[in-house]
Amino acid sequence: MKKFVLKKDESAKKRSDYSIKYEDLLNPQQAEAVFHEHGPALVVAGAGTGKTRTLVYRVARLVESGVDPSQILLLTFTRRAAQEMLDRASNILDERCRRVQGGTFHYYCSMLLHRYAEHIGFPDNFTIIDTADSLEVIQWVRNQLGFHKQNKRFPNKRTLQNIISTTINKYLDLRIVLEEYYPQFLDLEEQIEKIGIAYADYKEKNRVMDFDDLLLKTRDLLVKNEELRIKVASGNLHVMVDEYQDTNKLQAELTDLFCSVHKNIMAVGDDAQSIYSFRGADHRNIMDFPDRFEGTKLIKLEENYRSTNQILNIANNLLDQANYKFDKNLYSNKEDGDLPALVKTSSEHEQSDFISQLVLQLRENGSELNQIAILFRNGRDSYDLEVELNRKNIPFVKFGGQKFTEAAHIKDILAHIRVLVNPMDTIAWNRVLMLLDGIGPKTAEDLFEWIRISKSPYALDQSEAATKSYMDQLKALSILLTGIKKDDPAISEIVERIVEYYRDFCKKRYDDYPKRLKDLEAFVNISVNFASLPAMLEELALDPITATAVDTEQKQKEENPLILSTIHSAKGLEWNHVVLMQCLDGIIPSSYSVEDPESLDEELRLMYVATTRAKDMLYYTHPVLAQSVYGDYFTKPSRFLSELKEALVEEWQLVQEDEPEQLEGGNPPQISS
CATH class of the missing domain: 3.40.50.300 (P-loop containing nucleotide triphosphate hydrolases)
Structure with missing residues (x-):
């Protein structure tokens, strides 16, 4: 066999050539990860060992070495985390770092699906439904199939959602999911399967996707379109995944697809912090990474900067x-x-x-x-x-409160925005119409059937389903929606108009409406930051704001x-x-x-x-x-x-205040009761 010797690239930078003195700022293991060049690498980063710092400096080092920032993909578990990393990298190096592709799996998949929507038979203005909306649809489907009229216990909507999601994220058959997690519902397998199929059909018909769809449809898009997979993966010269121990099977497969051309994948995580199996995270993903990617370089970060x-x-x-x-x-x-x-x-x-x-x-x-x-x-x-x-x-404050976009009054505003973006969004229309006095589920469904075939879906007062009892309310809603469509105002003005329209509904529905109105005012201010209504819906669904005035306002300082x-x-x-x-x-x-x-x-x-x-x-x-x-x-x-x-x-040892005993060898800690 003949050998052809490739000469070293003389233009490649030596460590001493960089403007940032990385090795002075990092410990040897962090520097090893930052300077890793080609092929797969797994960085096992113990708690408090500077994992984020390592990723930030790696981004800066790759950009400084001449890699096109748009060919670097940084996947994190919150968009905020990605943004903070890229901000820090920009402060270390320069503004080029802000052009790095950064975000969550869901956000990146959403971008790809919007870009290549025609390949999956969806319009590019499809909307994303959050968990609460998904539950509403599942409940509606369950009722439509008549499974709410059971003479024995039937899984509720949240359990059904968990079952459906588990089959997708863990790549398991429905029977296995029921046997392993819900054996009490095994005899209902056929009915649950029908609900899953009807739920998928509903989303397809109404051009909406839930969070699982974003991952699943992207996987299918890239697996079934070889040319498209090569195009997408060719644009990812370097792929980095943060918190890899929290990925599920579907995300692990997507990682493979995203880096399938250049094979430059770096996963960073701590197997000892894999604690989200109830969300579908698979601890084996990080453990099997070296077997999954041949030639993996294993780097361990063990110096802790947090604890004694x-x-x-x-x-x-x-x-x-x-x-x-x-x-x-x-x-x-x-x-x-x-x-x-x-x-x-x-x-x-x-x-x-x-x-x-x-x-x-x-x-x-x-x-x-x-x-x-x-x-x-x-x-x-x-x-x-x-x-x-x-x-x-x-x-005190207790973590795990309601997210801003999960609050009922905010969801009402978002529903109006969603029907403006996608007039086929049944879930949003249902919420909008049910605000009106006299309109129940049956009338809302009749109105939507008219909307589905109408050339002017926002002129609701022209529907045959409209009656005098709520005609004035329908006219007010029609004036709002058609006016926004006609005038095409700025995003913040659209939100302001909807909030103004909604103000009376808020006062009628909620005893604590003054706090909720403060949230709505804050929402108007927040909306200035978005480039378009679709972008707003997308970002708030994928990276929701956490606090509301209802939860956080204090009576006194x-x-x-x-x-x-x-x-x-x-x-x-x-x-x-x-x-x-x-x-x-x-x-x-x-x-x-x-x-x-x-x-x-x-x-x-x-x-x-x-x-x-x-x-x-x-x-x-x-x-x-x-x-x-x-x-x-x-x-x-x-x-x-x-x-x-x-x-x-x-x-x-806890000692009561009136008990003078001492611990052997000295005084007890100064905690009295």
Whole structure:
């Protein structure tokens, strides 16, 4: 066999040629990832090891090396995360970094589907329905098929949605999903299958897609059109995927397709933080990455910049207990801190009393309340604590509240915008028409059938289905919609007109309408930032705003509140002091997981995620007695804590104020009750 020797590209930059001194700003492992050139690479980034920093500098380094920014694809799990990374890269290098393709899988897939809509038989103005709208459609389909009239239990709309979504994201047959997750509904397989088919037909007919469709239809688009796959993948010289441990099977396949020409794929993530299997995330994606991509370069980030070594020692001990993992050992160059506390309380109420007094003492010692977090496995675990915090007048906020675009009054405004963008959107029309007095589901359906065939779908007062009882209301709606279509005003003016029209509906429907009107005013201001109505709908569906005035407005000015959060909601965040409460067998790990090694490993990863949120001090609490509907019962501390070596934690003894005993070897911690 003859060999032909390719000369080195003399124009390629050496590390010393770059304007940014990357190796002075990064540790050796981070620099190795930043300077990785070609082929697949997996960066296993332990908690707090500078994963985001590494990605930011990699983007800057690729752009500085001469790669066209538009040929770099950065996939993250929120658009905000991608935007922040590209902003940081631009500040490090220059504005070229803003031209990098960045966003979520759903956002990038949506862009591709709009661009190549004709290949899938959709118009390019199709709209995206969110989870709440999807539930409405499933309920409507269920009722249309007559499955609401059952003489025995039938899955509700949310369960049906979960079943349908699981079959798509986990590549499983309906029967397997029912056998594994919903065995109580196995005998209803045929009916559930009919609902799934009818739901898909409804979306197709009305030219709408849900979040699963964005992924599924993009996969099908690229698999069935070889020429198009090559065109799309050729434009992605470098693909980077953040939080790869949170991808599902469909997203893993899409990753393969996006990088299928150049093969320059870098996945970044932490197998030990894979905690979203209930959303379809597959821990095996990151574990199997080296097998999936031949010649993968494995890079481990292990230097932690967040926590003390005392906290990291526990994190490493937890990782040692896992069955399926990449071996890694977190360490820190921070100053040593105190040993994490293990606090046994007599009851759940004493646990709440301890935590609230601990918070007050930390506050007295100079800690800001918002730098203290109380974490728990389930939202219900904090109910008793919330009562105690209110009693002691400690302000707190609980993570996991309603998103701005999920609030009913905002969804009403968005429904009007959706019918302007896509007059075939039944779900939106149903919401718009049902606001009118006297119009029920049957009349709304009749009106929509007229809209479907009408040449002037917004002239509702001309419909044969219109009657005198609500004619004036239909005329007002028609004037609004036809006027907007005719005048083609700026986006913010369109929203302002709809809000003005909707104001009276809001006052009639909601007792707290003054707060909701503030949201609507804020929405008008927000709308200035969007280039078009389709862009607005797209971005708000794919990256919803989180807070509403209804949820967040305070009656008086208050200091920044204490943080209460589920572990799942806390991922990616950090606080100086972290309390993990209710550390009990049956809670963490969940009682549903103890018989399955994979599920038990995920529960262990939850404990690891909670542990690594703490920067300076960590507290585990567990009550000896717990309450249930059947009365009090004795508990067992979490098996994960039982495996900890004694030298890694310090047990705290709670002493009543009128009991002067001291701990052996010194004074008890200054927490009184």
